[in-house]
Amino acid sequence: MSYFRAENLSLHFGGLKAVDAVSFAVEKGEILSIIGPNGAGKSSIFNLISRIYRPTSGRIFFEDQDITEEPPYDIAKLGIARTFQNIELFENATVLSNLLVGRHRHSTTQLWQELLFLPSVRANEKMHRRRVEQVIEFLDLEPYRDKLISGLPYGVRKVIELARALCSEPKLILLDEPSSGLNVEETDDMSFWIRDMKSELGITVLMVEHDMSLVNRVSDRVIALNYGRVLAMGSPTEVQQHPDVVAAYLGA
């Protein structure tokens, strides 16, 4: 059985089929990229997995468990973290507290304990703080710890979103266009981090990406979508040479 599986996943908005009977599987420890022209349904698939949308039909399995009906907040508890295409950070909070929210799925303390800030809460907070520091070190975010998000440049925000997702210690991470809006150098950094996430942290990566050089560098496999349907699946070169994919990008 595959690690993560989508079966006949569909999302219809009235007559518009944003995602149309898409099936794919992600193996443990691989980096799978989803490519496709604008409006192909890539981000919609992500929003289906993280339950922002409810699928019209189809099922989603993670670690052999059907997660199609799980409430959205439980998806993170299962170990699936995500980033957003148009950065969704907590603007008026510091970088540290943004990252600590990423630790939310590991918090075990009760409200009354927190009101009194009992030693157990303090110990937990220190533990969370230590884990966050490991992620900060991994992504070179040291200069920004106490800065407010609202004052940071786009490139840094992008990395912080990745950091927040990593703070939840996910098993599967969904990256929605990790390189959009980044310059060449930042994109390079991003590609190293994505590979390190796989090799050092053992995280399975599912990503949506437009930058083909990044896709080629990091992906083990690629899925091409158009109009909500799977056009091709396979290694990066195979998919890019597939006639349907070429037609979708360049016109028939």
Added chain:
Amino acid sequence: MRFLFKTDYEDDIKLFPHSGYWVSYGILLALLLIAPYVLSSYLMSQLVFVCIYATVGVALLILTGFTGQASLGHAAFLAIGAYTAAYLQKYNVPFPVYFFAAGALTGIIGAMVGFPALRLTGIYLVIATISFALIVEEILARWESVTNGNEGMRVKTLSLLGVTVPRDSPTFYYLCLAVLVLTIVGTLNLLRSPTGRAFVAIRDSETAARSMGVNVALYKVKSFAISAAITGFAGVLFAHKLSFISPEMFTLQLSIEFIIVILIGGAFSLHGAVLGAIFIVMIDPFLTYLKDDVPGMIAGIAAAFGAGKATAGSIQSNVAAFASLNGLKGAIYGIIIVLFVLFEPLGLYGRWLKIKLFFQLFPLYKRATFKRQKIYVKSERNR
């Protein structure tokens, strides 16, 4: 300027980042403790109201400032706390019991208000909370067997462990101060733990909060419950301070006053709630002054400029009539809100931060430091 050198994760957790805070808050606490022996009884009474308003302000800040759920219904929560106390008092329930019972009941009702509010945001939530407040006001006026209707209820003098505590005694003031300090410390504790961070996450992006594993509905209800419970505690003290409560004390205007507390205090900070409370409590003596002294003063000025005695008299009576107009207080509140939103969006505490930074950076202060800027338009797609 002081640079903090952090060597331990504890440095990010502790409430006072450096020793200077202990000194300044220690002095503040000492001043507050000796206040009853220094200040006049009128000012002491105002100080008690500051404590009560600041407690409600902190409660509202948890809900509106940190969780981002606006509420114009906090006067109703205050009323529920006050009436619970007055009602239980009739059956000789001791103070600690009805104090906590009032908090618990208000908290439960707060959670119940939170449930329907889950689907509402922004202005719709405000309307829902106003309706809740109006319903409570109506119930207080109609449920005569419990609330004594529009005639109101007399609240007996507080008796704590067999000792009577009159409402103008130093002990009552210390009690209010203790409730305020405990509320503030509890809130600070909350803010440095997962729950507080979840609140802030919900305020800034519900979608992201959800995808990080925050059960948004649960935390919104929690926020409503905590906020209401604290307001309920404040309501008990409020009832004792006034010694008489009736439905017309808990009107929409009181809810607006609480909003003003956090708006004028500003900067989404607990400091702001306290500063805002001082402001709102001290505006009453100012209005009284306006009513009593200003008409005579204006008449005097008019006379000095050569107006006849009759003209000066008519000016005096006209100004006096204006100053005692019914809606004047509301109008002044409205003007204050508008002016603050336009010219001092960070409120009194924001102004204090600016002054502090000016001295810290002395020759190098830049005016643009606090300039509001919007760099990115956030996506509204996933809301």
